[in-house]
Amino acid sequence: MVIENTFTGEYLYSIDAKDRVNIPSKFRNALTPKNKNIFYITRGMDQCIVAYPLEEWKKVQDGLRNLSSASKVYRSFIRSITRYAAQVKFDKQGRIQLTQVLKNYAQLEKEVTIIGMVNKIELWNPDILNELEKTSLRIDPEEYKDLADKIIL
Amino acid sequence: MVIENTFTGEYLYSIDAKDRVNIPSKFRNALTPKNKNIFYITRGMDQCIVAYPLEEWKKVQDGLRNLSSASKVYRSFIRSITRYAAQVKFDKQGRIQLTQVLKNYAQLEKEVTIIGMVNKIELWNPDILNELEKTSLRIDPEEYKDLADKIIL
DNA sequence: GATAATTACCCACCGCTACCCACAATGTTA
DNA sequence: TAACATTGTGGGTAGCGGTGGGTAATTATC
Secondary structure (H helix, E strand, O other): OOOOOOEOOEEEEEEOOOOEEEOOHHHHHHOOHHHOOEEEEEEOOOOOEEEEEHHHHHHHHHHHHOOOOOOHHHHHHHHHHHOOOEEEEOOOOOEEEOOHHHHHHOOOOOEEEEEEEEOEEEEEOHHHHHHHHHHHHHHOHHHHHHHHHHHOO | OOOOOOEOOEEEEEOOOOOEEEOOHHHHHHOOHHHOOEEEEEEOOOOOEEEEEHHHHHHHHHHHHHOOOOOHHHHHHHHHHHOOOEEEEOOOOOEEEOOHHHHHHOOOOOEEEEEEEEOEEEEEOHHHHHHHHHHHHHHOHHHHHHHHHHHOO
16 A cells, blocks of 8 residues: 555456445555545446545546536536446445446446556456457557557656 | 535435325435425426425525526526426425426326436436437437546546 | 315334454465 | 464344325315
């Protein structure tokens, strides 16, 4: 636990009968007390569940709050995010409970691959993730280069 | 709760024979005492009912007050909102009572999907909502991406 | 003013979830 | 190597939350 509120690495965990998933201890240990053991989970842009620590989620919400409700697109956008957003607090064992909707959306069953994405966490169906890696990621190494330039890797 | 007066998540609830709808406990718990268990319900921009907590409703009204009444469009706009607005207080079980007009407008029957929209709440006929999402989501994935970039999802 | 109807308040059931305890597997330290 | 700590996983249970329904109070109608 070196850098606060920062998540890296990949883990293969299991979902139990009560739809509970363990948050890797390395991730939990990286959380500052301000997050109060709370995550917000919602739909990702890809077919996965995204989990934000409380402090990160607040930033997202502030962004949403400032979008005017006058625009139809904005309304629809806000809805598509918050609709699936749920606040979850992990128990003494460090597990969070998934909602049925999100579990369906990401097509999760017995196993989950949990990926650290710097300021957020992604939960994937292992098969879907592997399939995606095989196809879409291999396609455009050019885009990777562009990104690498931007971030000064 | 953690983030005050802020609502997220989706819930499928039922309307009983007396036209009562339960407000999800997570929403009620997010309310500050200043709201005095009071909501204002009115017509949404879409075909749904919108519920504002008292404190949020005050802001809406201030906004309306500042719209000049000189313009015909403005007057009509204000009328369309305030006309259907009703103050409702939830009972000890946390239920509010819907007005007949609003129930008709949103075409609610037995079931309601309740969506947290950050600072307000929407009540939808489940079928209508799903149909709408199916269409509007398909229309502009590009605009969605732009928005996602803005908010740094 | 009597009766009917609608609303407000209260009580009761029941399923789910939040919380707790237990245990196995792995890693760590003396 | 043994003792201990940490971490992932399974399961039991009490309390809360959603739902239905009953009764008193208030309003409406004639």
